[in-house]
Amino acid sequence: MKFMLQIAENVSLSQYSTMRLGGTARYLCSVQTRSEVAEAVAWAITHQTPPIMIGTGSNIIWKDEGFDGLIIVNNIMGYEDFAEDETNHYLTIGAGETWDSVVARSVQSGLTGIEALSLVPGTAGATPIQNVGAYGQDISQTLVSVEAFDLTTQSFLTLPASDCNFSYRASRFNREDRGRFLITGITLHLMKQNPLPPFYGALEKYFTEHSITQYGPAVVRNAVIDIRSHKLPDPATTANCGSFFANPIIDQDALLDLQVAYPDIPHWPTDDPEKVKIPAAWLLESAGFKDFRDEATGMATWPAQPLVLVNEKARTVADLLAFKARIVETVKEKFSIELVQEPELLP
Ligand SMILES: Cc1cc2nc3c(=O)[nH]c(=O)nc-3n(C[C@H](O)[C@H](O)[C@H](O)COP(=O)(O)OP(=O)(O)OC[C@H]3O[C@@H](n4cnc5c(N)ncnc54)[C@H](O)[C@@H]3O)c2cc1C
Structure with missing residues (x-):
């Protein structure tokens, strides 16, 4: 050949x-x-x-x-808007398209479904891998299907969203079928309507503080961009991979134990009534890693968001992993919670 x-x-x-x-x-x-x-x-x-x-x-x-x-x-580009009626709009997007451009395009067309995912870095094709999510939306809510090359069968196929095993920051693509599918396109189902309250907590707070009471996809996008720009470093200028740890999900019993020593520990409900989600940022902050700089490894936490580990002058991945280990061990000692790394360690 x-x-x-x-x-x-x-x-x-x-x-x-x-x-x-x-x-x-x-x-x-x-x-x-x-x-x-x-x-x-x-x-x-x-x-x-x-x-x-x-x-x-x-x-x-x-x-x-x-x-x-x-x-x-x-670098597979392109959009195909292929079906719509009065309330629905379906489109297929080349996997290499910049995700935030996809969101901007959708918002400009007055469509709802992905506006809260504004400013998430990366490509459209990567969004199903960890079920990208932010501010109350995740890609599983709008994804219709994934088009991919299957390394096992050596052929292209279309996987419906129901076959992707989506959950919080997870899918078959980063679990049981890690590396098997090369995603070439994604198809989304967006709505021709305004987003409806109640919104994710941080957005509700933003709307109240800015006296915003009329909601459209552009209003949500602008709010998310404003919040994120103040909280997160731009990967173009500051070396980072966003949140380094997923928010841990623990049993209600474990929460009750923790509340004895930490009555104010924040937590959110999950789909499983037996389990709650704890903000990893709170765990890091309470374990002493707020605006923390580690000279030995050249790593630091981002001042406005301790969950973001920043490479200031690390020389190797070993430096980064040593810093990570220090955080994981300290949090485990203090809260008996094992933090799980979000960005993939490859290969
Ligand atoms: C500042 C910052 C903020 C972030 N905020 C968020 C956030 O709010 N929510 C969130 O969920 N994530 C967030 N992230 C993480 C990241 O943006 C997403 O995971 C994004 O989807 C990664 O896209 P990418 O194109 O860079 O993928 P890559 O980093 O290149 O790849 C990630 C994984 O997906 C696989 N992959 C990528 N493309 C394909 C493909 N076409 N086919 C098959 N496998 C593929 C790779 O092999 C790898 O395993 C943030 C990152 C940064 C730096």
Whole structure:
């Protein structure tokens, strides 16, 4: 088979993670079409090397030892608005489209469903991987299906959302089928109506403080952008991967135990009445990691949001993982809660 794709060799992975750390990839290519995806996979098979598809690396921590395989950077663009009626709008989006541009386009068209996911970095195709969520919305609420290349069957398929096993920050794509599907497009179902209250707590607070009582998708988007811009660092200028830990979900009994020592511990209900979610940011702050700088590793926590670990001058992923271990151990000692890392450690 003759291959047309440009394959680069020995590429530094630090430019493919917004944490800007990591070793070297043996091979790397960029794909713009579905047929290039099939070609890249065929190339990997011929060269007996494993493939991994990525977007912009805003949720990846590469290992220091790098990756002895083929990184496939998804640059498949395009929108297809294919069905609508008075209240519904369906569209398919190329997996390489910048997610925030997808949200901006949807909001400009007066559509509701993803406006609270404004400013989440990365590509459209990555959103189903960890069921991207923010401010009360997650992608599972609007996703109709995922179009992907299945490495197991060596063919393209369409997976309905009901087959994606979505839950909080999780799906089959980052659990049981991690790495199996190379996502080429996603189809969303958006609504031609205004978003309705009640909104997520932080948004309700923002609307009250700004005397906002008329709600449209643009109002929600502007509020989210304002809140996020004050709270989160821009990965273009500050090396970070967003929230480094997921909010832990614990049993009601464990909460009761914790409330003896910490009566004010914040918590939210979950779909399971036996379990509650604890804000990881509160755990970090209470464990002494607010605006914390660690000279030994060159890592820090972001002043406005301790959940965001920032690479100020770390040299290696080992530095980052040492800082992480220090946080995890301190929180575990104090609260008996094991924090779980959100960005994927790859490969
Ligand atoms: C400042 C900041 C704020 C953030 N805020 C949020 C937030 O509010 N909510 C939230 O959920 N996340 C948030 N994130 C995390 C991140 O933005 C999302 O996880 C995003 O979806 C990652 O997109 P990406 O294109 O960069 O994916 P990458 O980081 O490149 O990849 C992430 C994972 O998905 C896989 N992957 C990516 N694209 C594909 C594809 N097309 N096919 C198959 N596998 C693929 C990769 O192999 C990897 O396992 C934040 C990150 C930052 C830096």
